[in-house]
Amino acid sequence: MNKKRFNQLLEQTWKSNLNDQEKDEISIFLEGHPDQKALWEEESQLNQLLDQLPEPSVSSHFTQTVVNIVSKKTSAQKTTIFELILDFYERLTRKPALGFALAATLAISGIMIQQNRRQLYNDRMANSISTLSGFTGLAKPKLAGSSSIPVKSNPAIQLAENNLLPLNNPEILLNFETIDALSYFPTSQSTDLDDLVEL
Amino acid sequence: MTDESDQDILLMLRVKQGDIVAFESLVEKYKHPVIRIIYRTLKDATEAEDLAQTVFVQVFKSAHRYKPASKFSTWLFTIARNLTLNEIRRRSRHPAESMDAGTSNDEESPWKQFEDRSNSTPDEQALRNELEEKIEEALSQLPDNQRTAILLCRNDGLSYEDISEILNCSVSAVKSLIHRGRLVLKTQLKPYLKTGAWTNAG
Numbered sequence: 001m002n003k004k005r006f007n008q009l010l011e012q013t014w015k016s017n018l019n020d021q022e023k024d025e026i027s028i029f030l031e032g033h034p035d036q037k038a039l040w041e042e043e044s045q046l047n048q049l050l051d052q053l054p055e056p057s058v059s060s061h062f063t064q065t066v067v068n069i070v071s072k073k074t075s076a077q078k079t080t081i082f083e084l085i086l087d088f089y090e091r092l093t094r095k096p097a098l099g100f101a102l103a104a105t106l107a108i109s110g111i112m113i114q115q116n117r118r119q120l121y122n123d124r125m126a127n128s129i130s131t132l133s134g135f136t137g138l139a140k141p142k143l144a145g146s147s148s149i150p151v152k153s154n155p156a157i158q159l160a161e162n163n164l165l166p167l168n169n170p171e172i173l174l175n176f177e178t179i180d181a182l183s184y185f186p187t188s189q190s191t192d193l194d195d196l197v198e199l
Numbered sequence: 200m201t202d203e204s205d206q207d208i209l210l211m212l213r214v215k216q217g218d219i220v221a222f223e224s225l226v227e228k229y230k231h232p233v234i235r236i237i238y239r240t241l242k243d244a245t246e247a248e249d250l251a252q253t254v255f256v257q258v259f260k261s262a263h264r265y266k267p268a269s270k271f272s273t274w275l276f277t278i279a280r281n282l283t284l285n286e287i288r289r290r291s292r293h294p295a296e297s298m299d300a301g302t303s304n305d306e307e308s309p310w311k312q313f314e315d316r317s318n319s320t321p322d323e324q325a326l327r328n329e330l331e332e333k334i335e336e337a338l339s340q341l342p343d344n345q346r347t348a349i350l351l352c353r354n355d356g357l358s359y360e361d362i363s364e365i366l367n368c369s370v371s372a373v374k375s376l377i378h379r380g381r382l383v384l385k386t387q388l389k390p391y392l393k394t395g396a397w398t399n400a401g
Contacts, residue, residue: 014352014377015356015358041392042392043385045392046384049391051354053331055231056248058231058234062226062248063223063230066226067219067226070255074217
């Protein structure tokens with residue numbers, strides 16, 4: 001056994017006790033190196049002191065207390081929308097690719113919903129105007145500034161322009177669609193005209 | 200990894216799925232080492248137990264972040280150390296709140312567990328108590344990382360690699376910490392180590 005092996009075993013005692021064979025190795029080494037004996041004894045005694053440190057006691061219900069806390073937290077968890085959102089956000093932050101995909105899906109869905117709504121609006125407008133055009137023998141309404149509105153691309157509006165009822169006809173008020181449609185027809189230039197232009 | 204750590208990993212994977220029984224097994228297994236390492240730093244058994252509870256609750260809450268690549272004990276002790284350091288920092292900011300710290304050092308403290316030394320003479324018992332106080336005092340005076348490294352190594356049998364992970368330093372730094380810490384302890388406890396009287400006291 002050389003000094004290197006001695007130091008190795010000394011370091012080993014920092015962690016655990018030596019086995020009998022290793023102890024014998026040390027005894028033989030110390031017989032030939034009495035100068036190392038003091039160091040060895042100090043290290044051994046310090047180890048014994050560390051081993052004999054009193055343990056802080058643990059209350060008997062420690063585990064049960066922890067389990068109860070955790071169980072309560074688990075049952076209370078995710079009960080609020082806020083916590084659900086937070087949890088969801090936390091998951092997203094851990095997976096940026098998933099977050100990006102979700103954001104893209106949301107954006108595309110938003111655009112599609114918006115387009116669908118606009119299409120529905122257009123269809124509703126066209127239907128309302130068609131309903132109005134069913135009334136015959138009525139004077140053509142005067143739509144102030146309507147000539148300047150580029151609505152000719154929509155045949156329903158063109159039809160309505162030729163056959164629109166006067167607004168003072170009480171029969172019109174029985175049909176909600178008609179009322180609704182009329183509300184979009186300005187009698188003068190206003191911001192509502194912008195909607196028609198987009199048609 | 201050892202079978203024991205494999206078992207811990209399996210339990211932890213079950214905890215990740217919300218298995219309370221698996222969690223209970225881990226708490227039961229590690230409550231003593233966790234409370235001990237916190238107690239050596241805080242010097243208050245009640246606070247050590249409270250903080251240990253927080254550590255285990257944190258383990259459960261963070262279970263989804265646990266990666267089986269690392270040993271559970273390493274991960275657990277890292278959480279324990281971080282929360283202990285937070286507590287020390289909190290105490291330094293609010294010193295009045297830690298006024299009750301140290302009461303556990305009283306001999307009357309119900310939290311301190313002593314071995315059955317009914318066979319010891321009063322003199323031997325007195326010497327042992329004195330030694331325990333001295334070594335606890337010497338340990339408490341060590342820098343936190345030296346104390347933690349020594350205790351994790353000697354009392355909990357963690358490898359240098361595991362300790363280096365917990366202390367966030369290199370393996371050679373861990374050895375250096377232990378070496379320097381032990382040197383200080385030996386210097387402070389020299390009178391007791393030299394007599395060797397305590398070795399026969401138990």
